[in-house]
Amino acid sequence: MLAYTLRRLLLIIPTLFGILIINFLIIQAAPGGPVEQAIAKLEGFDGATRRIGGGEGAELSVGGSHYRGAQGLDPALIAEIERQYGFDKPAPERLWIMLKHYARFDFGESFFRNASVTQLILEKMPVSITLGLWSTLIMYLVSIPLGIAKATRHGSHFDVWTSSAIIVGYAVPAFLFAILLIVLFAGGSYFDWFPLRGLTSNNFSELSLPGKVLDYFWHLALPVTALVIGNFATMTLLTKNSFLDEIGKQYVITAKAKGLSPRRVLYGHVFRNAMLLVVAGFPSAFIGIFFTGSLLVEVIFSLDGLGLMSFEAAINRDYPVVFGTLFIFTLLGLLVKLIGDLTYTLVDPRIDFDSRQH
Structure with a gap:
């Protein structure tokens, strides 16, 4: 495993700089x-x-x-x-x-923001991490129970009706759900229940601790809901298919034949094996929402995070910020992919990546 990890880490270097070179060449042709x-x-x-x-x-x-x-x-x-x-x-x-x-991790100075790229990234990252972390956690809390329920009721009316909701969630991107939520609940055309922009209110510093917590989640409600609705479908289907695959295996049939209750078979035998792909996919799911899914949602809700900063940098041709964020995003994406692979071995020690190299 150590040799496999070292090889993957060494491969990150040419991959990272190859992506930078390709994007640099594309930028030269952009007017x-x-x-x-x-x-x-x-x-x-x-x-x-x-x-x-x-x-x-x-x-x-x-x-x-x-x-x-x-x-x-x-x-x-x-x-x-x-x-x-x-x-x-x-x-x-x-x-x-x-x-x-x-x-040397020196990304230079922004053309238009009068600050270093590193400083800007560190300032904006907490907003994006907050949005991505809450969205991923809630998505797992929704997708895993729903996927298990669909697997145990495969072919039932419940499975059919929930599949319709999943198709909608899979087909409609998160930013469209964000626009719909604004129209419905943020003063668009119907209700004015939630704030339209920002992560906190203007008087946030004057609020008590419970008031700050409530204000924080009040501002997070719509963007997190948009991200969860726009991304839960894939995880739900992955959970369902993982459990269906395990439920049909011989060891499950044997456990049922021994007289074990369906609940004990499901959570005592099937759960660990079926959750392998789901648990190991957590880093990739988080990084996917963190770096891609939240970009347009940050723009729509005026959340001052990495997504909004990257969008504005691309519009203004602020190349140090564009390439600095590209470098960070790519590096973290490659590292998270490696972490996801290593997580498989933690969930199931029988997996050996070294043996696949021979």
Whole structure:
């Protein structure tokens, strides 16, 4: 197991930097980078006086680069903007500098937020972790009992009706449920029971401890509900199919033949084996909600977490934040995948990944 873990850890390095390189190359082809945005802001603030000497649609070439909308701007000013954002160097050199810094976990400074990327990530991470953790825990509390009930009542009316709800949950993404919940319960068209934005109220510091707890969960109710509804279907079906697979095995038939009660057979013999995939999948389920499912939900509910920050960074072409969060997300995703594999061995010691290598 130690050799397998070391091999997986070593494979993380080329995988991580390979993903960074591919995304860097894609970014180079994307229009509207930070230099163009800075020029557009200058033109927007002083467009009437800066368009001398350039007609509509004119381009200014500085250092071999062409920028639309840079009519009449001083070439020295554009060169300074390029230097400020690091675009005064060719792309291969910028890539090499980035990889060297990222190898030391130095993600640089945000272009527009006047703070280091590491500081921004540490500030926003608690919100995303809170959202992902509560959503994952509640999803498991819903999915596991529901999956077991569906497995023990397979083919019944209960199984059919709950399958309809699962199909809806599987087909409709979490952000659509978030919009629906806002329309229904956050002052959209019907009720105004829950807050529309933020994780706490403006007077949070003035509240008592019970008041702070209630205010916190009051703000979490809709986003967590949206994430749970949008993600519980897969886990429920996984639980059901795991239990159905175990219920049909010979050792279960033998236990029933010995006169054991159905409840004792289910929870004394089937439960541990059937829960192998479900328990081992917890890290992956958490990281899936943490990094992907909560992004648009954070945007919709204005929750100041990593998802909202990443979205705003991509819109504003804040490349240090984009690549810094990509690096962190990818690294954690790869580590969680390894943790998920190792969890299998903790749940069932009979699994040996080393033997599969031979």
